[in-house]
Amino acid sequence: MSVAVIGAGIAGISAARHLHEAGISVDIFDKSRGSGGRMSSKRTEQGEFDVGTQYFTARNSAFRAAVEHWQEQGWVATWQPRLYRIDEQGLHRSDDDQPRYVGTPRMTALSRGLIGDIPLHSATRIAELQQVEAGWLLVDTDAQTYGPYQQVIVATPAPQAVPLLESAPALANAARQAQMEPGWAVSVGFDVPLAIDLDAAFVRCGPLDWVCANHSKPGRSEAANWVLQSTPAWANDHLDTPAQEVAEHLVDALAKALGITLPATRFLHAHRWLYARPGEDREWGALAAPELNLYACGDWCQSGRLEGAWLSGREAAQVLLGKR
Structure with missing residues (x-):
């Protein structure tokens, strides 16, 4: 067969x-030229950015068994971020303590490990x-x-x-x-680490949905690299907005959400996902x-x-x- x-x-x-x-x-x-689909990672001279899936959890018993095997293979690792929730009232420590996993040294490592010697016709x-x-x-x-x-x-x-x-x-x-929702993902590298005790946050106000210190994940470079993801609704309203404008807007939203003055950026890039996730x-x-x-x-x-x-x-x- x-x-x-x-x-x-x-x-x-x-x-x-x-x-x-x-x-x-x-x-x-x-x-695409590689594998992983929305488990995409962007490699740059400033380090790597997970621009798609940020992490995953395991609830099904068969999937948990698979994750254990992947850990043994070194394809994934547990990530324990200092996790917050941000809303109109400010920052709140998240009580969501379920185990989270990431590909290591980047999200695409899992897809490459699973493909192994199966022929892949990319591009x-x-x-x-x-x-x-x-x-x-x-x-x-x-x-x-x-x-x-x-x-x-x-x-x-x-x-x-x-x-x-x-x-x-x-x-x-x-x-x-099956309707799919869009999303914008912004990769931003700062000159110095941000002056805040936070690795990731669910955002429940403004255009942002999620912000993450990419360097807090296992196996990543120590550069001050962050990934910002928009809400589907904001992305849908800005599908044709120039990428540079999107990137600048979401970085400004990050500063407002965290309530701090951000350092200068050394890298900035926006990626549009037309089909970021199912509705x-x-x-x-x-x-x-x-x-x-x-x-x-x-x-x-x-x-x-x-x-x-x-x-x-x-x-x-x-x-x-x-x-x-």
Whole structure:
């Protein structure tokens, strides 16, 4: 059996890893140059910034067992930040003490560890699936074809999955229902550390949703690097705002939220996520059209947490293997 997985985020990688361990031949395709999807990290001369997923938690027993294995492999580590909540009344120490995990030395380390020796076709945007007698052909935006593959798992954000699932109307319609919310992520490096006893905070006022001292995470450089993430509503209102303007605005919002004067910046960059996270949790797990050998998975099928994406990918693989 040969399987193509479209999307190298945690859902696609989870599906591919489970199939690979079952002895199935798997190829992964992704439009980006690397792996991890929204577990993205930006490497610069000023150090690294986790511009996507900031951390993850583990609630499901199977996922907790997987996380323990990842820790043993050195792909992830526990992160215990000095965590706060910021609202109109100021800063408050957060009572949320659940264990948090991060990839080490950056978030993308987990995706690379899980992919291992599974073939990854990066910088390859699959635009169309063509059904042929031997299975499915994958056609990229340069009209190059791959395959045929007997089975295909689509593990992209819901809006990008729709055109790939048109041969299975029920799956395509479900993907259309799954709304994704946008977000802006700003990477900012300061000349000196900020004069505040705080590593991360949930922000409940203004344009910010989350702020984090990236250097507080295990394995990171000691540079005073911070990541700021906007609320979905603010991002939706500023989708076409120039990135530099977005970056400056959110840095000003950081100063206001923390109530301090910020030092000079030595690095500033804004990244727009059109599909930052699903708008609501679902209980689909994964979607399947076994009569067509076509499947779909992703955080939009379950929950916006990394755990939900991993579970969705695992379920897609299990359904496919059960059909075998």
